Amino acid sequence: MGALVSTEDQLKERIKELTCLYNVSSYIANCNLYDLDPTFKAIAASLKAAILYNEEAFVEMKLGDTVVCAGQRLKDQVFILSAIKVFNLPFGSIKIGYSKEKYNQNVFLTEEKQLLKTVASEIGNLIERKQIIEKEELRKRQMERADRLAILGEITAGIAHELNTPLASILGFSELLKERFINDNNALQDLDKIMNSAIFSREVVKKLMFFSCEMPHHMQLVNINPIIIEAINLLKPNFSKKGLECRLAFNEDDIFLRVDAIQLTQVIFNLVINAIYFSPKNGIIDVNVSNQPKEVVLHISDEGKGIPKEISEHIFNPFYTTKPVGEGSGLGLSVVHGIMKSHRGTIKHSFNKPKGTVFTLTFPKI
Incomplete structure (x- = not known):
């Protein structure tokens, strides 16, 4: 089936497209940046309404891991697609389609293709704005x-x-x-x-x-691999009690770094013991060590409950603990923070998908 050609029908389509652009602009201007799902659903519905045969069309928006649909998605389809870019990088796409049994590729109007590109650009700008605000807040x-x-x-x-x-x-x-x-x-x-x-x-x-970084430290250029291996081996009984598996990986056989060997052992001990404590039985703890041109990066991840957002800013404070009374002093992570600071390094934590926590330690090669 081809596109409409009459002037009256074309005018009606232009009005639908302009209405869609107006609605999309309004949705974006009044959106809640911390909950964009309703906005994306409204945009998808508005875009579907602007299509020539809107009752038979479907709209599908892919935004990272999120998929938003309006209309019934069909298995055999003809469609037009426009990429959503965020800071000039691919982020997702918008697709408009019909049933392949009833329509062919010529059904799409030139104006509809341009409308799709415009809406994709507006969504990309919205996500850019959200990311900029989130980075500033962070x-x-x-x-x-x-x-x-x-x-x-x-x-x-x-x-x-x-x-x-x-x-x-x-x-x-x-x-x-x-x-x-x-x-x-x-x-x-x-x-x-x-x-x-x-x-x-x-x-x-x-x-x-x-x-508080007041402890003296003895910095030496050492191969940190055997230090980390020995620290992990000493904790084998702790792994066995909960049936945990520790996967230790180095990207090079020998990784040299100027550190205090005893304090590095303390860092590994504190973080891995925490990972063991919060891991479920028969879980997996990963310790990955990566030698990079200007720094050495350690990733220690578990499959526990993770760190709730509301307490994430307090976990490095002395005496702050989520463990029951008598099971933790609240000094483990604060000690690690102090050691990392004395080594001019950084420690960060993030979610371990699908569950758990990842601690990322960066040691600069000084």
Whole structure:
């Protein structure tokens, strides 16, 4: 079946197309950038209504992983297609089609093809605007978070220094008292409890100093592969308890990096232990190490519940934990953050599709 040729029918089609463009502009101008699905559905419906034989047509929009349809999608079809580009890169497409049994390719009007390109361009501009706003908001949150962590680091360093002196006094005088009560077993047991508590507190202070980057570190150019392998091997009993599989991969047999080997081990321990804790039974933990021209990148991923968006900005703060009372001090990730900062590196987290968390650590080659 061919396209209409009468002047009256052509005029009616132009009115439908102009109405569609007006509607699309209105939908985009009044849309909610944080929930674009209703807008895309409205655009698809408006575009379908503007087509010559709109009752028999269908519109299909592919936007990343999202598909929006108006009308019944047909298996055997004739169609026209227009790409949706975001920052000049392919992002999706819009398709208008009919049943191949009733229509051929000549059914589409030249104006309809131009309308499709215009709508595709408008959608691309909308997605660009959304991404720009999201990046600005993310950058603002990151700057605010960096400022908070910097202030928190200064406060933490001061607290750590203030606590070291009284803890040293508690340990020293406890040792002297043990000599005085050498024949009093009850007193010795009480003193041991005091000393153990003081030692535990000193370890907490040490972790606080890691967070604030006040701990000295011994940087050496080393092959990090065996360090990471050894750290993972030490955790094998933890994997076995939950039936977990750890897949460790290096993109090169030898990867050299200037690091503090002990602190690198702490980083691996803390992140992998967290991954083990939050992983479901018989899950998989992936540790991938990639040597790149200017940096070394580690990806540690699990299949747990993931990190809810509402707490994602707090997970590196000291004493913040989502584990039950008694199962976590809330210092593991803050220690990792401090070590990464002292190595001039970065640590970020993202969703692990379809579920879980991915921590990405970047060590610059300095």
